[in-house]
Amino acid sequence: xxxxxxxxxxxxxxxxxxxxxxxxxxxxxxxxxxxxxxxxxxxxxxxxxxxxxxxxxxxxxxxxxxxxxxxxxxxxxxxxxxxxxxxxxxxxxxxxxxxxxxxxxxxxxxxxxxxxxxxxxxxxxxxxxxxxxxxxxxxxxxxxxxxxxxxxxxxxxxxxxxxxxxxxxxxxxxxxxxxxxxxxxxxxxxxxxxxxxxxxxxxxxxxxxxxxxxxxxxxxxxxxxxxxxxxxxxxxxxxxxxxxxxxxxxxxxxxxxxxxxxxxxxxxxxxxxxxxxxxxxx
Amino acid sequence: xxxxxxxxxxxxxxxxxxxxxxxxxxxxxxxxxxxxxxxxxxxxxxxxxxxxxxxxxxxxxxxxxxxxxxxxxxxxxxxxxxxxxxxxxxxxxxxxxxxxxxxxxxxxxxxxxxxxxxxxxxxxxxxxxxxxxxxxxxxxxxxxxxxxxxxxxxxxxxxxxxxxxxxxxxxxxxxxxxxxxxxxxxxxxxxxxxxxxxxxxxxxxxxxxxxxxxxxxxxxxxxxxxxxxxxxxxxxxxxxxxxxxxxxxxxxxxxxxxxxxxxxxxxxxxxxxxxxxxxxxx
Numbered sequence: 138x139x140x141x142x143x144x145x146x147x148x149x150x151x152x153x154x155x156x157x158x159x160x161x162x163x164x165x166x167x168x169x170x171x172x173x174x175x176x177x178x179x180x181x182x183x184x185x186x187x188x189x190x191x192x193x194x195x196x197x198x199x200x201x202x203x204x205x206x207x208x209x210x211x212x213x214x215x216x217x218x219x220x221x222x223x224x225x226x227x228x229x230x231x232x233x234x235x236x237x238x239x240x241x242x243x244x245x246x247x248x249x250x251x252x253x254x255x256x257x258x259x260x261x262x263x264x265x266x267x268x269x270x271x272x273x274x275x276x277x278x279x280x281x282x283x284x285x286x287x288x289x290x291x292x293x294x295x296x297x298x299x300x301x302x303x304x305x306x307x308x309x310x311x312x313x314x315x316x317x318x319x320x321x322x323x324x325x326x327x328x329x330x331x332x333x334x335x336x337x338x339x340x341x342x343x344x345x346x347x348x349x350x351x352x353x354x355x356x357x358x359x360x361x362x363x364x365x366x367x368x369x370x371x372x373x374x375x376x377x378x379x380x381x382x383x384x385x386x387x388x389x390x391x392x393x394x395x396x397x398x399x400x401x402x403x404x405x406x407x408x409x410x411x412x413x414x415x416x417x418x419x
Numbered sequence: 420x421x422x423x424x425x426x427x428x429x430x431x432x433x434x435x436x437x438x439x440x441x442x443x444x445x446x447x448x449x450x451x452x453x454x455x456x457x458x459x460x461x462x463x464x465x466x467x468x469x470x471x472x473x474x475x476x477x478x479x480x481x482x483x484x485x486x487x488x489x490x491x492x493x494x495x496x497x498x499x500x501x502x503x504x505x506x507x508x509x510x511x512x513x514x515x516x517x518x519x520x521x522x523x524x525x526x527x528x529x530x531x532x533x534x535x536x537x538x539x540x541x542x543x544x545x546x547x548x549x550x551x552x553x554x555x556x557x558x559x560x561x562x563x564x565x566x567x568x569x570x571x572x573x574x575x576x577x578x579x580x581x582x583x584x585x586x587x588x589x590x591x592x593x594x595x596x597x598x599x600x601x602x603x604x605x606x607x608x609x610x611x612x613x614x615x616x617x618x619x620x621x622x623x624x625x626x627x628x629x630x631x632x633x634x635x636x637x638x639x640x641x642x643x644x645x646x647x648x649x650x651x652x653x654x655x656x657x658x659x660x661x662x663x664x665x666x667x668x669x670x671x672x673x674x675x676x677x678x679x680x681x682x683x684x685x686x687x688x689x690x691x692x693x694x695x696x697x698x699x700x701x
Contacts, residue, residue, distance in 0.1 A: 314619065325607060327687070328665060329665065336661060352698060353638050397655060409612035410612075
């Protein structure tokens, strides 16, 4: 299976490394506007060579879009226009509603598979690619009813080889739930990083006092702004709602701190502790 | 060196495992109100046996207080009262100003060492103890000028064997800077957990959509309320200030989302990205 990775970064690069480890049936070509990323992806063996999108589409069985979600929304209809009947296009965008809507009425809609693997790190670019990034993680498949059986089979083969479990969701629900869970935690972490940089004037203190707790909470603040701004824009309604709730919880807790209400603090934290039961159940 | 660990949990237990790995000169006895923790600490080999505080003080060279910070504030003056001239008492509390103040005028103040190792996990109790928890981390020593040379030497031996680097700070600065960095990130994470639990009614979604990003950001929400409420109370002024800044940054970012200002969003996230430069420098 020849996969064209459009957007040579963490997601596409890790897919290549992971699938190559699994089977020799996979080959990869790259498409990227950034010549530096192209060179790096070839040097690191993520793709055999880089081509223009048009050239890549002549060779590839699967076109995988791993560019920012606004670029996916723009590219997808054009890619579908040019797709021959045996080709599949798939995207890994973190939003799904606007992307799915952009091709809802497209005559070749069946050849498109909307996916969102719940995997990633705070690092970007081809150098960030790691084998095994996807292993054991969950993949969300959206609007699967609009994809053809053969396109879904192709996608399923890939996700099986990535060792992912796939669950299905409609695009709207996907965007709402990822706003609550993934997107909110990115905003929370970006703003934590910014706050600490603003109030802690002495950088050396940040370095010295950053225990593993702070490092873990602020990790996502290192994520790519170019990748995340389009996600926040496309999913603004759900994220804004989640953020409002978050701010209101912080304000309530601040009141407990200001009024020295230790008992209520403990009750509030005990409720938050429940996240352990949910995340750590196997 | 015989160390009495008062409060058998993550910090004390990990100290025992780490020091035992390093040298056979260390032995440990335990003090804890919780009989279950006492049994567990003995079974796991963290301490050879459990005693009352009075009994432990008859045997130990060093009394290590690893109980919640309000209990440290209460215990410390009494422990100092009863200390014989060759004994040292040390605490690992996450706040320092009120604890140091509680014995500022104590005639035996020199025998007390105020420490705060910047290490931990979200887990609690003797079962959470891990060897190597402290290795490579930073230890903050507060008001070291008030400790005797011999007490500081004893402490230094321990921190060297824990493979920690020690830096010095006055207690007030310590509390301010840890509020900005460590304590704020705990509040941020506790409230993130609570928000997600409140708005995401379907637990299965939380489990399914929790990528490594959310897990990392929400990890501290699993921390012990009994340990953290007293920290928030003792350090309320600094934490409240930091929290106010954090809420205001979140509100500003929410405005950018609501007004679809992608350019300003990117600039804000790029500023936050600077945390990478500070944390990842070696």
